[in-house]
Amino acid sequence: MTEFLSLREAVQKYVKPGISVAMEGFTHLIPHAAGLEIIRQKIHNLSLIRMTPDIVYDQMIGMGCADKLMFSWGGNPGVGSLHRLRDAVENNYPHHIEINEHSHAAMANAYVAGASNMPCAIFKGYRGTDYPGVNSDIRFISCPYTGETLTVVPAIKPDLAIIHAQRADKHGNIWMKGIIGIQKEALLAARQSIVTVEEIVDQVNEKQGGTVIPRWAVNVVCCVPKGAFPSYTEGYYNRSNDFYVRWDEISRNRQRFLDWMDRFVLSTIDFSEFMLKLEKQGYV
Amino acid sequence: MSKTGYTSNEMMVITASRFLKNDAVVFIGIGLPSLAANLARKLHAPNISMIYESGTLDTKPDRPPLSIGDDELSRKALSIVSVPEMFRYWLQGGRIDIGFLGAAQIDRFANINTTVIGDYNYPKIRLPGAGGATEIAGFCTHTLVMLQQTSSNFVNTLDFISSVGFGKEGNSRPKLGFTGKGPQAVITDLGIMEQSPETKELIMTHLHPGVSVEQASESTGWPLKFAESIKTTTVPLEKELSLLRKLEKMMK
Numbered sequence: 437m438t439e440f441l442s443l444r445e446a447v448q449k450y451v452k453p454g455i456s457v458a459m460e461g462f463t464h465l466i467p468h469a470a471g472l473e474i475i476r477q478k479i480h481n482l483s484l485i486r487m488t489p490d491i492v493y494d495q496m497i498g499m500g501c502a503d504k505l506m507f508s509w510g511g512n513p514g515v516g517s518l519h520r521l522r523d524a525v526e527n528n529y530p531h532h533i534e535i536n537e538h539s540h541a542a543m544a545n546a547y548v549a550g551a552s553n554m555p556c557a558i559f560k561g562y563r564g565t566d567y568p569g570v571n572s573d574i575r576f577i578s579c580p581y582t583g584e585t586l587t588v589v590p591a592i593k594p595d596l597a598i599i600h601a602q603r604a605d606k607h608g609n610i611w612m613k614g615i616i617g618i619q620k621e622a623l624l625a626a627r628q629s630i631v632t633v634e635e636i637v638d639q640v641n642e643k644q645g646g647t648v649i650p651r652w653a654v655n656v657v658c659c660v661p662k663g664a665f666p667s668y669t670e671g672y673y674n675r676s677n678d679f680y681v682r683w684d685e686i687s688r689n690r691q692r693f694l695d696w697m698d699r700f701v702l703s704t705i706d707f708s709e710f711m712l713k714l715e716k717q718g719y720v
Numbered sequence: 721m722s723k724t725g726y727t728s729n730e731m732m733v734i735t736a737s738r739f740l741k742n743d744a745v746v747f748i749g750i751g752l753p754s755l756a757a758n759l760a761r762k763l764h765a766p767n768i769s770m771i772y773e774s775g776t777l778d779t780k781p782d783r784p785p786l787s788i789g790d791d792e793l794s795r796k797a798l799s800i801v802s803v804p805e806m807f808r809y810w811l812q813g814g815r816i817d818i819g820f821l822g823a824a825q826i827d828r829f830a831n832i833n834t835t836v837i838g839d840y841n842y843p844k845i846r847l848p849g850a851g852g853a854t855e856i857a858g859f860c861t862h863t864l865v866m867l868q869q870t871s872s873n874f875v876n877t878l879d880f881i882s883s884v885g886f887g888k889e890g891n892s893r894p895k896l897g898f899t900g901k902g903p904q905a906v907i908t909d910l911g912i913m914e915q916s917p918e919t920k921e922l923i924m925t926h927l928h929p930g931v932s933v934e935q936a937s938e939s940t941g942w943p944l945k946f947a948e949s950i951k952t953t954t955v956p957l958e959k960e961l962s963l964l965r966k967l968e969k970m971m972k
Contacts, residue, residue, distance in 0.1 A: 462774045462803060463789025487803070488851070511848030513787030514750055514971075518848075525846040537835075539854040540773060541807040548804045560812055561855050563896040564831075564884035570840045584897065614794045615774045618803040668791050677786045 438608025438651045443658040444706065446630050447473045450656065455595040456483035456504075458547075458626060459492065462617030463513065463675070466667035467600040467632055468492045469660045469707035475499045476701060485594055487543045487618060491666065491683050494518040495701070497533060498693055506536040506592070508543045515680055519687040529690065537571060542589045547618050549591035550625025556588045563587070597626035600664045601649075602671060603640055604633045608651035611640035614670030616647050624653055632660040634672050662711055665720075679719060724930060726956050728909035729868075730964055731928045733759065734956045736820075736866045736907040745769040746818045747811065747856050750788045752866050753820040755971075758784040759964050771816060773852040775801045783970035807852070811859050814899050819860030821853050821883070823867045825875050828921040828942045830865065830885025830903040832857065833878045840880060850882040857883035858896075862904040869908035875941040890920030910936050911953065916945065926951045 441449070451457065451474055459467045471492035474482075483504040486493055490512065496502055498520030510521050523529045538546070545557035558577070568574040575588050599619040601612040610631050612619070623629045631649075636659050640648055662672075666679035686696045704710040714720045736756035740746060742765040748757045754772075758781065761768050769778040774789030778798035785793050794800060801810070810816060824847050825833035834853060838844030857863055865885070867873055885903045887893055893902050906913040912926035924936050925947040937944050956964075 463787045464774070464791070464794065507849065509849050509851030510846075513789075515786070517846075522846045526843055537849055539850045540803070540852040541812065541855040544804040544807045548808075559808070560858070560897070563858060563898065564881065564887050564892055565850075565854055566835075566840075566881045567850070567854070614791075615776065615789045615800055616802050617774065617789070620802065621804060670791060670794055674791045675787070677790075680786065 438654045439656045440608070440636075441656050441658055443469060443473050443632060443660050446656045446658050447477055447479070450596055450628055450630055451477070451479050451482075453479055453481040456485060457596045457598065458485040458592070458594040458622045459598045460486060460617060460619045460622040461600060461664070461667060462488060462615055464615040464617065464668060464670060465600045465612065465619065465664050466490065466492060467598045467663065468665055468667060469663035470598045470600075470630065470632055471496055472701050472707060472710060474501060475697070485592060487540055489518065489521065491518075491680065494520040494683070494687055495697065497521050497524050498530070498687065499697060500530045502533055504534040504536065506538065506543070508538045508540045512680055512684060515684050519684070520693060523690065536573065537567070538589065539567065542574070542587075543592065544618055544621075546589050546592040547621035547625050550593045551621045554591050556590050558586050558588055561587045592625055594622070594626040595628065597622045597629045598632070599623055599629070600632045600669070602634050602646075602669055603637050604631065604657040605637055605640045608654050608657050609640050610649040610654060610657070611644060611646050612649075613646035620647060620649060623649060628655045629653065630656045630658065632658045632663040634661055634663070634669050635659065660707055663707060665711065676720070682719070724955075726961055728928065730961060731953070731956060732866060732868070732907055732909040733964060734960045735912065735928070735953050736864060737763065737960070739864055739905060739907070740765050740768055740818070742767045744817050745771065745815070746820055747771045747773070747816045747860055749821045749853065749856070750785070751822050753822055753864070755784050755964070755967060756866065757820060758967055759960070762963055762967070763960065771810070773803070773806060775803055775806050777801060777810070784967050786971060807855060811855055814859060814861075816860045817862065819856035819863040821856060821863055821865050823865055825873055825878055826865065826867060826885070826906065827875055827878045829887060829890040830906060830915070830922055831878055831881050831887065832865065832883040832885060833880045835880040835882045837879055853883045857885065858898045858900060860900050862901055864905055864907065865903055866907040869910045869936065869939045871939055871941045874939065886915060886920060890915070910939060919945070921945070923947055924950065926953045928953050929955050
């Protein structure tokens with residue numbers, strides 16, 4: 437049975453210190469609200485997994501939630517660096533984080549392997565690069581049929597996946613549309629899952645197009661309107677490119693970052709109050 | 721802005737855009753490559769098929785995106801596929817002509833670093849990482865690379881090989897099993913580099929108007945060689961410049 441909980445209850449129940457969490461989203465449908473709730477509840481020692489960590493992982497790393505990060509591209513798209521991620525890797529601030537770095541192709545294949553209950557993924561990546569020298573998870577095998585050298589990486593099997601989608605129906609079936617990224621694979625690779633949605637409707641099904649994830653793969657649904665902001669939800673609101681640009685200035689300096697997080701995240705009770713405050717201060 | 725009426729960066733983007741033909745299927749990196757591809761599509765290549773790694777196949781954005789998964793790309797796509805499908809079927813499957821990449825550092829064999837400056841474990845500068853570039857560089861039929869030409873960007877030895885151009889000795893692609901042919905050109909703010917058939921390393925084949933051989937040599941971290949008959953690129957046309965500036969304004 438899929439549970440319908442508030443985001444606060446869902447995070448309390450499922451996000452425990454020390455677990456591995458994949459919060460996926462490829463520019464579109466990034467579960468920002470869930471990340472902020474994890475910060476509010478001060479849950480630490482997480483192993484974070486994400487192909488394209490962006491602002492929300494920068495925030496979680498800067499607030500000390502993560503011990504480890506598996507990723508394949510860690511930047512602010514079109515803007516520059518993730519300053520909190522860089523400060524953690526370059527200066528161990530706020531503390532050291534262990535990096536497990538891959539390419540997009542490797543992580544995409546590794547999620548597929550996880551969702552397929554395979555121990556590893558086979559593909560043709562990394563050839564000629566320095567990645568195998570710094571990541572012992574990247575190994576090579578010989579194809580038993582052709583003898584060709586192939587690359588293998590371990591399957592990704594997170595303890596928990598958190599994704600954002602347009603809709604759930606009242607039974608807990610999930611409906612998403614637009615750039616679907618790696619979210620379905622991440623969810624099916626994970627042991628447990630939380631899905632935040634823009635709205636809950638009577639029924640979703642194949643006739644509506646898009647991608648449907650059946651309810652028995654979903655532990656919890658939380659209705660969190662605008663829950664992907666400053667990312668976007670197709671059909672609901674556009675990406676706030678402006679916020680991504682402004683994040684560069686907010687996150688560059690440690691104290692400026694901490695003050696901002698205190699003011700907008702730790703001092704608000706939930707995502708809707710956070711959004712109201714952003715609107716009042718002219719961020720939205 | 722120099723007295724020529726355009727900047728060296730504008731020259732670089734416009735030069736890069738001219739490489740894209742009307743029927744090309746192009747896998748586009750974010751930043752300068754995306755800007756150049758969008759410029760090409762609005763000028764001489766209206767039928768170009770633009771692919772972004774977020775899953776958008778043949779997308780026709782009105783404004784250049786800030787990120788590879790902008791809503792503008794999604795709304796204007798012929799089709800949207802999942803990320804595994806993109807990397808497994810379309811890229812590794814060999815169905816893309818041109819990979820269009822940026823870089824932080826490049827060496828004489830067109831290998832690329834987008835990972836770290838300094839030691840991997842104790843980096844001086846932590847860069848975003850390879851993202852899709854490692855496999856884009858491997859499996860597109862050709863690649864185009866664009867970056868500013870300075871002696872700290874064009875280095876003798878890379879701090880880290882994130883993506884392979886021609887490999888460590890300049891001829892490793894067949895050995896590595898890559899189906900693609902590697903970099904067709906490296907386009908910089910000073911000119912164009914291409915692989916020398918003899919030495920296998922990048923040599924300067926074109927200089928932008930007003931750029932000297934000395935300037936290009938000083939801006940390269942290895943003893944740069946030049947093509948026997950070095951050519952001068954064509955100055956930006958008025959319509960190229962005005963459209964590029966319009967596109968840049970739309971991104972803000």
